[in-house]
Amino acid sequence: MHLSENKQQLLTRIANSLQQVEGVAAVVLGGSYAAGMASDQSDLDIGIYYHADKPFKAEDISRVVAQYAVSPATVTGFYEWGPWVNGGAWMMTTAGKVDFLYRNVQQVQETIDKAQQGIWENHYEQQPPYGFSSVIYLAEVSICRPLYDPAGVLAAWKEIVSVYPPALKETIIRESLWSADFTLWQTAGFAEKQDVYNTVGCLARAVKNMMAALFAINERYPLGDKRVTAQLQGAAKLPAGLQEKMEAVLCVSKTTITENVERLKALHRDVVLLSDGLYKPLYQL
Structure with missing residues (x-):
């Protein structure tokens, strides 16, 4: 992944903090570092998975962010700006920019199940320039590096998406x-x-x-x-x-x-x- 020592240390600390938050089901490293496409200026993208019937609280994520942010940060609730990019946080740390992305376990599971049936969608209004494809969820699962996955949710998904439907x-x-x-x-x-x-x-x-x-x-x-x-x-x-x-x-x-x-x-x-x-x-x- 070519993570610098200070980014690796920060990633480990943040992952440890997040797994202490009630309602966090899994934590992963995603984005360009997980995909092997990062540069020295790339953000750390951290996926935070939760179950829809027992989610974490945004206030608890804010407390984690406060431990690491060196300037005012943004923390959102769930689904505030669309049905696919369903929340997260953005902060500047001593090791650079870090993004949190929320992911609903049930929604990801449904998307993977539908993909096996040939069902997908592209939500144009979700984000520029061309929207958000549901297939991105499968891409995220495929490339992510699990940091905390006690129930083996990501491991099971990775096996499924390893074969393109x-x-x-x-x-x-x-x-x-x-x-x-x-x-x-x-x-x-x-x-x-x-x-x-x-x-x-x-x-x-x-x-x-x-x-x-x-x-x-x-x-x-x-x-x-x-x-x-x-x-x-x-x-x-x-x-x-x-x-x-x-x-x-x-x-x-x-x-x-x-x-x-x-x-x-x-x-x-x-x-x-x-x-x-x-x-x-x-x-x-």
């Missing part, structure tokens, strides 16, 4: 590439009118859909939209020059807007070819 793969590929297809159909008309607002929105939306499809094609769980191509590094099935092609689609000016749409069509064709026949258009547009 075939039904989830098919659903994400089908739905994401169809959404990109339908968006493309709309985009051409906006571009012809030089409608920048709607064209650019469509370009970004369709690229997001194609990235979701590529994760599923390669049976990888996305951790979110940050460093999305880095998360796909080493994947077997990617369009050649993906980063350059994606940026060429998204770098828009009013004079090149129709060219951007053509680049998007080409990228969509590349991704469809990689789907091994799992994608069929819902309608012929």
Whole structure:
């Protein structure tokens, strides 16, 4: 994980403090450090799991935060700003920025169960730029480093998510590439009118859909939209020059807007070819 000595010591102390809080079911290290993508400036992301019928109290989390924060910190209650990123805390410590993320054990379990059936969702309003995918919960479980897991909840989940659900793969590929297809159909008309607002929105939306499809094609769980191509590094099935092609689609000016749409069509064709026949258009547009 390449944690510096002072961050490792801080992580150990915080984990020990959190496991003393009534209602804390498990504590994990997540984020870029758990994923092996951290830099010296990366935050420590600590997941705090709880049972919905006996959660911890935000006041108790505030007391833990007060032990380590060196400046005013933020501590939230549950589900104050959405149904997926369901609470947490942000603080600056002597070893850098630390984030707490609450996770509802029952909600994560339900999300994993639904994924086995090919059920997923993306909550656009939850966070910028493209929302929160339910599949992120599976990604978090897959990469996290348990620090406190007395009931073995994370261990059981890790075994389940170690195999990418075939039904989830098919659903994400089908739905994401169809959404990109339908968006493309709309985009051409906006571009012809030089409608920048709607064209650019469509370009970004369709690229997001194609990235979701590529994760599923390669049976990888996305951790979110940050460093999305880095998360796909080493994947077997990617369009050649993906980063350059994606940026060429998204770098828009009013004079090149129709060219951007053509680049998007080409990228969509590349991704469809990689789907091994799992994608069929819902309608012929």
